[in-house]
Amino acid sequence: AEQTTPAVHRIVDIAASVSDITFVDKDLDASELGGMVTWKSPGHRQHVAAYVAYLARDSLGDGRSRIGDEVSFGINQANILPEQLLYPYLDIVVYTKSSLAEQSTPVAVDISDVSASASALAFPDFDLDTKDLGGTLTWQPPRSTGEVTQYNVYFGVLAKSCGELVHDAMQNE
Numbered sequence: 001a002e003q004t005t006p007a008v009h010r011i012v013d014i015a016a017s018v019s020d021i022t023f024v025d026k027d028l029d030a031s032e033l034g035g036m037v038t039w040k041s042p043g044h045r046q047h048v049a050a051y052v053a054y055l056a057r058d059s060l061g062d063g064r065s066r067i068g069d070e071v072s073f074g075i076n077q078a079n080i081l082p083e084q085l086l087y088p089y090l091d092i093v094v095y096t097k098s099s100l101a102e103q104s105t106p107v108a109v110d111i112s113d114v115s116a117s118a119s120a121l122a123f124p125d126f127d128l129d130t131k132d133l134g135g136t137l138t139w140q141p142p143r144s145t146g147e148v149t150q151y152n153v154y155f156g157v158l159a160k161s162c163g164e165l166v167h168d169a170m171q172n173e
Contacts, residue, residue: 015042028115028116029117031087035080042096049073056093061093063088089111094106117142119142120140
C-alpha cells in the first residue's frame with residue numbers, strides 16, 4: 001500500500017549573482033580593449049566557489065569568450081589583456097560558480113571602448129642639412145585625455161610603394 005504520511009524536505013533555492021561590474025578601457029586604440037574588470041561579491045556567498053568573466057555578444061552571454069582563467073571566490077577581478085579586439089563583443093558578463101555548476105544567467109555590463117589618438121601632427125624641419133632634422137613636433141591632443149599618461153614619438157620611413165623610398169634611403173647612406 002501507499003505511504004499515508006509523506007516525508008518532507010524543504011528546498012531552498014539561493015541566487016548568488018555579482019553586482020556593480022565595472023570596466024575602464026585602458027587600451028586607447030579604437031576597437032581594442034584592455035584593462036581590469038571588477039565586481040562586488042554576491043550577498044549570498046556560502047556556495048560561491050569561483051567567478052568566470054567573459055566577453056559576450058549580448059547581456060545573456062551568447063557568443064562568449066572567457067577572459068583569462070576562472071578566479072577563486074574573494075578575487076573580484078579579471079584582466080583583459082591589451083589589444084583585445086572589441087568586435088564582435090558588446091558586453092562583459094560575469095558568472096558565479098559553485099562546486100556543482102556555473103550560474104546559468106550572468107550579470108552584464110556594456111563595453112565602452114575608449115580611444116585617444118593625437119591628431120594634426122606637424123613638424124616644420126628648420127635644419128637645412130640633408131639627413132639632419134631640427135624643429136618642434138606639435139600635435140593636437142585627443143578630445144578625452146582621462147586615460148592618457150604619456151605620448152610616445154617614433155621616427156619612421158615613408159614608403160611610396162613596395163619599399164621604394166626605404167630602398168633609396170638605404171642606398172644613399
